[in-house]
Structure formats: structure tokens, C-alpha cells
Amino acid sequence: MRPEDEAPPEGRPHAAPPELEDLLRWVARGDRDAFEQVYALVAGPVFGMVLRVVRDRAQSEEVTQEALVEVWRAAARYDPERGSAMAWVMTIAHRRAIDRVRSAQAGADRETRVARMDVHRPFDEVAESVAARLEQERLRRCLGGLTDLQRESVTFAYYGGYSYREVSELLKVPLATVKTRMRDGLIRLRDCLGVER
């Protein structure tokens, strides 16, 4: 809720939906309405990604809650110079998801995660929105352009929450190779997806 005596922040468009970057600036000033709009934009991606990593639905809800509360708390620390607002939000959430699986990680648990993870089908095909489905289609095509080792290194790390050491152990590949494949795999993916640099 914005105080009555304050004009709406400059540049707030009336028709076009505001960008996440702008919304975060308003959130940083304590604007709960802006936070609701942030929620609408990021909750699906955050929850879906966390669910991929954590797997357990109840825990994924908890992690999503922690991450979004952190977005509220730290909105003033978002620096557009350092990346997109979506990347900032997803980074917070991905780190939280990884913290959750690493702290819960016992040997048996990890094996279950490996068993459930299919690197050839790196995301569940349950996307509800058209945008997510298009994104999946493009990503699937681009992931198909990586070598097996690049794709496995990237997806075990991102969706599986594995450290590069764990990926190295799992795939029986030297550490240096895994590091390199994560980097060149992501670079190839970046170029295929046309991610702005």
C-alpha cells in the first residue's frame, strides 16, 4: 500500500504492464501492491524450478516462500547493472533450493535423486502457460545441440542441485573436465537461446 500523500513513482506506465525491474524498485520502498505483481510474474518460475530441484512439494512451497520473502526483504539491493530482475530472483530461489537439498543430503537420499532424475527429459512436461511451453520447446532444441557430457553437467547441476564435484563423481569424469563442460555447455546454450550478454 502506497501512502496517499505520495504521487505514484515516476515512469509508472498506465497501460503497459510494468517491468519486473520497475516493480522491484517500488517493492524496495515497501509497496505491497507492487510485490503482489512481482509475485504474479515470478511465483510460477520460482515454484517450478524449486520443485525440480527439491522434489518434495511441501518443502518446495517452503523454499518458495523463503525465497520470495527474501525478494521482499532485499529488493533495495537489486542492482540492474548486474543482471535482469528475473535472474536476480531466480538466483535467490535456486540458492535456497540447493541449500535445502544439500542440508538434507544423505547418501541414500542422493541416490534417490539420481534415480528420479532423467537428464534426457530435463523438465517435467506440465507447463501450464503458453509462454512456458514455448520456452521449453526452445530450450529442448538448444539442449539437444549440446554434447551429452555438456548437457548432463549443466542439468545435473541446475535441476539436480549437484555441485561440480558431485557431478564429477557421478559421471566418473575428472573435475577439470566437468568445470569446462559446465562452462562451454552454458556458453553454447546462451548463444543458441540468444541470451543478451
Added chain:
Amino acid sequence: MHALAGAYALHAIDDDGELRLFEEHLSGCAECAQEVRGLAETATRLGLAAAVEPPPALRDRIMAEIGQVRQLPPLVAPSPSIRESRSSAERRSPLAGWLRWRPRLAAALTATAVAAAVLLGVVAVRTQAGLDELRATDREVTAVLAAPDVRSATAPSGAAGGTVVVSRSQGKMVFVASGLASLPDSRTYQLWQIGPEGARSAGLLRPDGTGHISPVVSATVDGATTVGVTVEPAGGSEQPTTQPLLLLDLPQA
């Protein structure tokens, strides 16, 4: 070093020391930072493709929780006088390194209610144990928890975790921790309050056999922004002499 850019963007570096080294490297290498930005945006796309609609109740829970969470102020360059005193504090203290890493480490604040419940649990266990001599401390703990302006922060840090609850109106903070390994008799855990003026001891911590410590109450030091735990020689030190095991942002009023 540069080869770690991919692992870094995927959050696949699980060694804190290695992570710090890489981040230090990034801060001095514009080209690397640029590459990491692009790779982090790419990793984000992996996340976007996995989008799933969360249950509607989650939104309500989050909107309710943010009403109780104080927002962080923007990062600003310290004023010259503070910078001066901080750099002198850094010269005499190994805490210097962490002060720079506070933004990353600050990512841990849970709802006050949760932390208070944890603390009350500890208090309750102790009361059941009938430790009469500790009742005075319990009363102090309760007074802080019951204060209208109570705030808390929690951080897991590897195996060790800690929670600080602070009431500015009471001028006191309560600290509890778990996962502290037992130390030889020649060593002790020491709690610090850290601000631009440096570190000040907030007492020694004595974990029980299960790694927990009883709540420690101490007066808040003006300007303190962080609390930390280090391992020190038995009896404690004037200033921290080792790298901290645990670091928490001290919630401000």
C-alpha cells in the same frame, strides 16, 4: 580460475573458500563478470522452462509474512569517517574479510515467530531440566522475546546454525546456536558483536554434548550490525583471532 564461471553460474561450487576466491577474482575481472552475467541469465532460462503454478494459498502465506519482515536498506558507500574506522578495524581483526561478504551471508532471515518458537523451545527444555541457577537468564530471555520490537535473524552455516533475537527497546540480544562441535579444553567458542568500530566480545559459548548452547543474553552494542562466532583460546580473546564459523546480520530496529 576462469573455468569456474559455468559452475558458479549454476551454483555448483559447494566449497565456501573456493567460492570466495572466485568472487574475489570476479571483482577484479570485468570480462569474467560479464561472462558470468550472461551464463547466469542462461541458467535462469533453465528455471523458467520448469514453471509450475503454485497453490493459491502460498500467495496468502507470503503476503502475510512480508508484513512482518523488515526490508533491508540499499547499499550505500560508507561515509569517510566510517570507512576510516572500518579500515582500522579491519587491520586489527580477521573479521575484515567477512564484512565484505556480508551481503551474501545476509541471505538468512526467518520469520520472527519461527525463531522465537525455537528459542522458547530451548527455554522450555531448560526449565524442565530444573536448572534453578539459570532462571534469571530465562527471565531476561523472556523479556527480550516479549518485547514489542523484537526482531530475529537465523543463519545456517555448514553444520553450525545460529539465531539472534534482538530488542532495541530492551537494549538486549539473545543468541542460540546448534551444531557446534565439542572443542578441546584449551579452546572456547566466543560470540562477537561487530560494527564499524570493530568487534566486541558478547561472551563465551559452551555447547552441550549435542552441540547446542543455552541462550546467551547480552547488551547490544551501539552501531553493531553483525554477530559472529569464532574459536578462541580458553578464556576468550580481546579481539577475534580466527575466522568466524557463523555470521549473522543483527536486525536493526
